Amino acid sequence: MKIIVCIKQVPDTTNVRIDPETNTLIRSGVECIINPFDMYAIEEAIRLKEKFGGKVIIVTMGPPQAEDALREAISLGADEAILVSDRAFAGSDTWATSYTLSRVLNKIGDYHIIICGKQAIDGDTAQVGPGISAHLDIPQITYVKRIEEVTSSRIRAERMTEEGYEIIDSPLPCLITVVKEINEPRLPSLRGKIKAKKEEIKKWEAKDLEVDPALLGLNGSPTKVVKIFSPPPRKGGQIIEGDAKEISEKLVGLLKDETL
Amino acid sequence: MDYLLTEEQIMIRDLARQIAREKIQPVAAKYDAEGIFPWDIVKVMSDSDLFGVYIEEKYGGTGGGCMELVLATEELSRACGGISLALAATALGTYPIILFGTEEQKQKYLPDLAKGKRLAAFALTEAGAGSDAAAVATTAQKKGDHYILNGTKQWITNGGEAEVYTVVASVDRSKGARGAACFIVEKGTPGFEFGKKEDKMGIRASCTRELVFTDCKIPRENLLGKEGGGFIVAMKTFDQSRPGVASQALGIAQGALDLTVAYIKERKQFGKHISSFQGVQFMLADMATEIEGARALIYATARMVDSGAKKISKDSAIAKLFASDMAMKVTTDCVQLFGGYGYMRDYPIEKYMRDAKITQIYEGTNQIQRAVIAANLLKEKAA
Numbered sequence: 001m002k003i004i005v006c007i008k009q010v011p012d013t014t015n016v017r018i019d020p021e022t023n024t025l026i027r028s029g030v031e032c033i034i035n036p037f038d039m040y041a042i043e044e045a046i047r048l049k050e051k052f053g054g055k056v057i058i059v060t061m062g063p064p065q066a067e068d069a070l071r072e073a074i075s076l077g078a079d080e081a082i083l084v085s086d087r088a089f090a091g092s093d094t095w096a097t098s099y100t101l102s103r104v105l106n107k108i109g110d111y112h113i114i115i116c117g118k119q120a121i122d123g124d125t126a127q128v129g130p131g132i133s134a135h136l137d138i139p140q141i142t143y144v145k146r147i148e149e150v151t152s153s154r155i156r157a158e159r160m161t162e163e164g165y166e167i168i169d170s171p172l173p174c175l176i177t178v179v180k181e182i183n184e185p186r187l188p189s190l191r192g193k194i195k196a197k198k199e200e201i202k203k204w205e206a207k208d209l210e211v212d213p214a215l216l217g218l219n220g221s222p223t224k225v226v227k228i229f230s231p232p233p234r235k236g237g238q239i240i241e242g243d244a245k246e247i248s249e250k251l252v253g254l255l256k257d258e259t260l
Numbered sequence: 261m262d263y264l265l266t267e268e269q270i271m272i273r274d275l276a277r278q279i280a281r282e283k284i285q286p287v288a289a290k291y292d293a294e295g296i297f298p299w300d301i302v303k304v305m306s307d308s309d310l311f312g313v314y315i316e317e318k319y320g321g322t323g324g325g326c327m328e329l330v331l332a333t334e335e336l337s338r339a340c341g342g343i344s345l346a347l348a349a350t351a352l353g354t355y356p357i358i359l360f361g362t363e364e365q366k367q368k369y370l371p372d373l374a375k376g377k378r379l380a381a382f383a384l385t386e387a388g389a390g391s392d393a394a395a396v397a398t399t400a401q402k403k404g405d406h407y408i409l410n411g412t413k414q415w416i417t418n419g420g421e422a423e424v425y426t427v428v429a430s431v432d433r434s435k436g437a438r439g440a441a442c443f444i445v446e447k448g449t450p451g452f453e454f455g456k457k458e459d460k461m462g463i464r465a466s467c468t469r470e471l472v473f474t475d476c477k478i479p480r481e482n483l484l485g486k487e488g489g490g491f492i493v494a495m496k497t498f499d500q501s502r503p504g505v506a507s508q509a510l511g512i513a514q515g516a517l518d519l520t521v522a523y524i525k526e527r528k529q530f531g532k533h534i535s536s537f538q539g540v541q542f543m544l545a546d547m548a549t550e551i552e553g554a555r556a557l558i559y560a561t562a563r564m565v566d567s568g569a570k571k572i573s574k575d576s577a578i579a580k581l582f583a584s585d586m587a588m589k590v591t592t593d594c595v596q597l598f599g600g601y602g603y604m605r606d607y608p609i610e611k612y613m614r615d616a617k618i619t620q621i622y623e624g625t626n627q628i629q630r631a632v633i634a635a636n637l638l639k640e641k642a643a
Contacts, residue, residue: 187278190309190322193271 001054001150002111003045005078006101006132007038009062009069010122018230034069037117040178043185044147045115046077052150054112055079059104061089061097067201075188075196082108086205091218094123098131100216103209105136113155114175118143126177133175141168145181261552263559265331272313272328276335279304284339291343291465292611297421298343298465305336305347306376314351315358319370325566326500330507330558337511338518341615342465344511346379348504349417349466352623353380355497356426356442360485365444369424381418383427383471384494386411391628393428393494394437398473400429402487405480407431407443409473412455417622419469420454423447426497427471428490440490444482451476462614495573498623502576503562506583509619510558513551513587516594516612520544523609524597534597543597547590554583574636581629584619591616 011030019026034042045056058073060066061084070081084104092100105111116129126142133140146158148167156169160179188196206216214220240250265273283304291298305311313328315321322328329351336344354373357365357380372378389395398411409429416425425445432439445452455470485493521544524535534540561579565572591613595602602609620626 187282187304187308188275189307190268190271190275190313193275194268194322197267197271 001048001052001113002057002108003048003054004057004059004105004108004111004114005038005041005045005073006114006116006129007042007058007060007069007073008035008117008120008122008128009033009060009066010035010120013121020230032065032068034072035117035120035122037119037121037178037180039117039185040180040182041115041117042073042076042078043183044178045113046186047183048113048147048150049077049079057082057108059084059101059108061085061092061100061104070201071196071199072188074199075192076186077189077192080202081199082202082204084204084209086207088206088213088216091221092216093221093223094125094127094131095222096216096218096220098128099135099220100209100211101128102132102135103211104204105132107204107209112172113150114138114173116175116177118177118179129175129177136173136175138173138175139170140175140177141170142177144176144178147176147182261556263555268322268324269328269331272310272324273331273335275308276310276332277338279308279310280336280339284336284343288340288343288465289608289611291340293464295459295464295467297467298346299421301343302346302376302379309375310336310347311350311376312374315354315370315374319366320372320374321370325562326503327559327562327566330503330562333504334507334511334514334555334558337508338515340465341508341512341515341612341619342463344508345417345463345466346421348501348508349382350376350380350422351504352497352501353382353418353422353424353426355500356382356484356493357444359496359500360442360489360493362481364481365484369444373424378424379418379422380424380426381416381422382497383413383416383419383425385413385415387414391625394440394491396428396430396440396490397433398427398429399433400431400441400443400478402431402480407478407480407483409443409445409451409476409478411473413471413473415458415468415622416471417466417468419467419471420457421467425471426484426493427473428494429473430490431487435488437491438488440494441487442484442490442493443478444484445473445476445478449476449478461617462611463618499572499576500565502580502623502629503558503565505619505623506554506558506561506579509580509583509587509616510551510554512612512616512619513547513554513583513590516591516609516616517544517547517551519609519612520547520594520597527599540597543593547593550586550590554579554586557582571636574633574640577624577629577632577636580619580623581626581633584616584626587616587619588613 009032012033017026049056056078058070058078058081067083119126130140141157141159143160144157145160148156153172155174158165158167240247310332312321313324313332317323333344333348357369373380400407400409427443427445428440430439431441451474453472455472458468527534558579561575595609595613598609601607
């Protein structure tokens with residue numbers, strides 16, 4: 001079974017601060033980590049490999065330093081890693097990113113399952129995974145919290161919804177995005193870390209892919225970011241006291257005043 | 261301080277640090293309170309290859325030595341000096357096989373120990389034989405191609421949880437220390453049972469039990485080294501393992517200092533953080549200095565051990581003595597800086613002080629270390 005995991009290197013937001021002047025993230029000096037949701041994707045891929053055999057290939061699109069994230073994934077048990085990096089990809093939104101990654105996956109070929117984290121903690125869009133499946137025209141199961149069964153041609157998985165869960169059965173190849181409930185990611189092993197240090201990371205640029213240059217990077221991105229700002233802090237709430245009748249009367253009065 | 265560690269040593273340090281922070285720290289208080297053996301953490305350490313860092317590659321380890329074990333033990337002990345012992349005490353029980361095992365014994369036992377599939381323990385101490393190791397009363401009587409073990413070992417770390425025991429017993433009590441021999445005894449051998457689990461002051465996540473041998477039949481091929489060589493096995497084992505105990509003490513002290521630095525930056529008295537008081541700062545500086553001194557000494561000793569140096573008893577004893585006395589002093593001062601809160605079990609700092617104490621006592625009390633150091637010193641000067 002060939003399993004591909006798409007990961008993203010993100011700033012560790014537990015330490016991130018926002019520049020009050022520009023309202024953008026202060027990235028300098030902030031440690032970069034594998035997007036936490038992608039750790040669950042890597043773990044699930046390695047578990048599938050341990051159960052069914054085959055190999056796990058990790059893909060990331062990002063700047064050269066994203067290689068660190070790939071090496072970490074190898075230390076956890078992934079077999080191969082590909083860094084997709086080119087100035088031409090700079091400024092990609094979720095559309096251009098998922099387009100580019102879909103071409104990468106086409107080039108790898110013969111995959112059975114593609115796994116992504118449900119979203120990245122920096123952009124929080126949850127769009128790249130589904131975008132890839134759309135560009136590839138393969139089925140997707142998002143927010144997966146449990147894989148029930150995998151055969152040579154099908155996957156059945158439980159996906160979380162706001163109200164409960166759904167069980168989806170899909171032919172392979174299929175793309176799934178996973179939530180943190182799916183597993184508990186392992187720590188690396190010493191042998192894995194030694195392997196990761198030595199492993200050759202493949203590097204693919206735009207010229208290595210069959211892509212339409214007009215659809216790459218900032219030019220290929222329909223999203224235009226006009227402004228980023230911190231929302232004003234929420235005002236404190238109001239506590240209405242009294243017995244049930246008084247409270248409901250006051251509440252109705254207040255709601256009327258708000259002309260809702 | 262940059263100790264110019266190799267790439268692999270840095271990996272071991274970082275990996276052990278990650279396990280300590282992510283897996284051990286959150287459960288350390290629970291294991292301390294309940295005194296249960298941390299099998300789930302042992303699984304994590306074993307999956308991460310930490311049990312093999314001091315064992316040769318051909319026996320399933322990653323090929324390091326004393327230095328690698330020291331680095332792993334130090335980092336794990338920063339989070340819990342009891343949980344780290346599952347690894348350190350296994351190493352203590354494994355060293356006799358590494359040092360004195362035949363090729364067959366190594367092939368049979370080391371791979372599982374290197375993977376952490378089985379834990380080990382070393383058994384020397386008895387009710388009447390601790391510092392006076394030559395007074396061992398457990399007997400091993402030779403009968404054909406077997407030995408029959410009788411006697412009781414006391415305060416054995418990993419006792420009951422480990423599956424491989426290296427046990428010192430006397431084959432001829434009339435010869436004292438020269439009548440001792442060391443044997444490999446597997447858990448489950450008929451006549452080998454466990455006594456009560458001790459209720460300890462500290463290192464409560466580590467388990468300490470009696471080993472009871474009643475006509476326990478051990479095959480002859482389980483003899484480690486020679487008949488009469490048991491005392492040498494014990495002494496050579498301690499020479500190797502003392503830097504490990506020293507690193508446990510070092511980790512406990514560092515962990516306590518880490519917590520203390522964070523605390524004094526939060527705690528306010530007289531309208532200021534107590535970290536702004538010079539009296540507090542001086543204590544902090546002294547602790548950091550003593551910790552770094554111990555670390556430099558331990559690393560230097562471990563590297564000397566790994567170089568294959570023959571005469572290591574004195575330096576190994578110096579490292580253990582200095583680091584454990586340092587840890588007791590530092591953890592006591594850390595509790596002091598936490599003040600009344602430090603004395604309360606709701607705060608994590610008092611555990612460090614309780615855990616530190618044992619490092620002055622076991623694997624040779626610090627008085628025995630001084631005796632070893634002095635004896636070597638006098639011998640060197642005489643020559």
